[in-house]
Amino acid sequence: MNVASLGIRNIETTGERVSLYYEDRKFTNVGLHQEGQRLAAALKDLGLGPDDRAAALLPNSPELAVSYMSILSTGAVIIPMMFMLATPEVHHIFEQGAPKVVFTSIEFVDKVLEASQGLANPPKIIVVGGSGQSGTLIYEGLIDRPQTDMPIVDRAPSDLAVLTFTGGTTGIPKGVMLTQANLMAAAELGAEVVPSGPDDVGLSVLPLAHSFGMSTLFVSQLCAYPAVMLRWFTAEGFLESVQKHRVTTTAMVPTMFTFLLNYPGFDSYDLSSLKKVVSGAAALPVEVAEEFERRTGCRVLEGYGLTETMAGCVVNRVDRPRKRGSCGLAYPRTNIKIVDDDDRELAAGEDGEICVQGPMVMAGYYNSPEFSGEVLRGGWLHTGDIGHLDEDGYLFITERKKDLIIRGGFNIYPRDVEEVLYAHPAVAEAAVVGMPSAEFGEEVKAYVALKPGASATDADIIAFCQERLAKYKTPRAVGFLDTLPKSLVGKVLKKDLREMARREAGVADQ
Secondary structure, three states, rough: OOOHHHHHHHHHHHHOEEEEEOOOEEEEHHHHHHHHHHHHHHHHOOHHHHOOEEEEEOOOHHHHHHHHHHHOOOOOOEEEEEOOOOHHHHHHHHHHHHOEEEEEEEOOOHHHHHHHHOOOOOEEEEEEOOOOOEEEEHHHHHHOOOOOOOOOOOOOOOOOOEEEOOOOOOOOEEEEEEEEHHHHHHHHHHHHOOOOOOOEEEEEEOOOOOOOHHHHHHHHHOOOEEEEOOOOOHHHHHHHHHHHOOOEEEOHHHHHHHHHOOOOHHHHHOOOOOOOOEEEEOOOOOOHHHHHHHOOEEEEEEEEEEEEHHHOOOOOOOOOOOOOOOOEEEEEOOEEEOOOOOOEEEEOOOOOOEEEEOOOOOOEOOOOHHHHHOOOOHHOOEEEEEEEOOOOOOOOEEEEEOOOEOOEEEEEEEHHHHHHHHHHOOOOEEEEEEEEOOEEEEEEEEEEEEEOOOOOOOOHHHHHHHHOHHHHHOOOEEEEEEOOOOOOOOOOOOHHHHHHHHOOOOOOOO
16 A cells, blocks of 8 residues: 555546646646656655655645655655744754655745754755755756656555644644555545546645645545646635636635635636535634635535544535534544543533544554553544534534634644743743634734733734744734733633633624
8 A cells, every 4th residue: 555556546547637737837647647756766866765754845836746745655754844834843843753855945945954953864955946055955856867667665554654743632742643544544535525536626725734735635636636736825816726727626724715705806706617615624604604605606515624634534515414513424434422521422412522533543643652542542532622413423513622723724732832932031921822813713812921020012022923933823912911810729721811812802702
């Protein structure tokens, strides 16, 4: 087994055809596969082989997709990385994941070079569009070699394929270990629950560094339909692509729906080709979904999943009734149950922790056997999310992990931000919560108490964070308190802060 074989299966399904549109370029499935073989040969020459790790810090591009498949072809493990990460965050991932090779682009190579400093075994850096920066290799030079028939290294289903760093289900940064079987199941079951075929046209707007975006890449390979890829999402780019290429299917996060619906001239585009849109990564308001369907004529299929399930495990179906407010039914070969604090299964309609069992569930957290055992106890992934199943098996999310902030579909763990806030010389106490946002769903709100005699403005605090965090993690607002609210045992009462943030945002308490 090797997920890289999906590229060959794609060619066998349709023969040679255009499979990717990117900016003003067209790529055939055969051409991409051949480029991937040449790149895999180059990676092998660089010493990359089974169980080694290779990172990719790139915006969406054909080269990123080819890099993923080439890494897998050698038997190595992908470490996907958001290009928005700050240098210290990149360095941390390099320390933990120890990649032998890193792919990046010309605009981010300086960040990667800086993040590689101080490592015992710094990675070889491959730059797409590079111009010979000292200590780097040029992507285009590596693939400028005779065509080779590079065999795909066979892997066991349980072998690691992707190591993606996330906060896990508790907010503690961990490497989620996804196996070959996890990725193949995500592709096969994703194609089964949201059927597509060679006559469809996809639109790739999610970052391929996100598990949701990566899963759509594998689904499109398996279903053998051509896709339009955007470097990153813009409302104009989305609308123009749907109209020009007659896109039939895509996947988005809730913020994208909001941007589109509020885009001037939205209704002037011909979106009649669009048939189905999968929504995930955060809760999609019912009103937003219904308005998008009304104005486009497509079907919005909301789902639920985590990085630990390769982004999916529950989704609404085209051929099944939809229940207002539900994220749908479990994937085939997947079980969902709701448990109380003692792991006792609850009856339909009762709220409790959502637990998942199925072929997409991760192998565990990297180098964290005790933590993995706790989260995967009893053979079930304990998500930390709260919800209930109805009598027909439809899942309803009541509330998600309370401390987790989801901004535009990206998970933000308060601890990451709080650690930076506590490093500020004027800050005595700090806590971070989500603040309601019409644009992004939630924004990061920081509450701080200053040290006696110290002074700082909200602009000072935000600027300090901007130097140390990815932009999307940086607080958008700072509240100053004499002291943070605490329980009798001294624990910060984030519930009180969340209610404060809601009031300040003009949202009534729930």
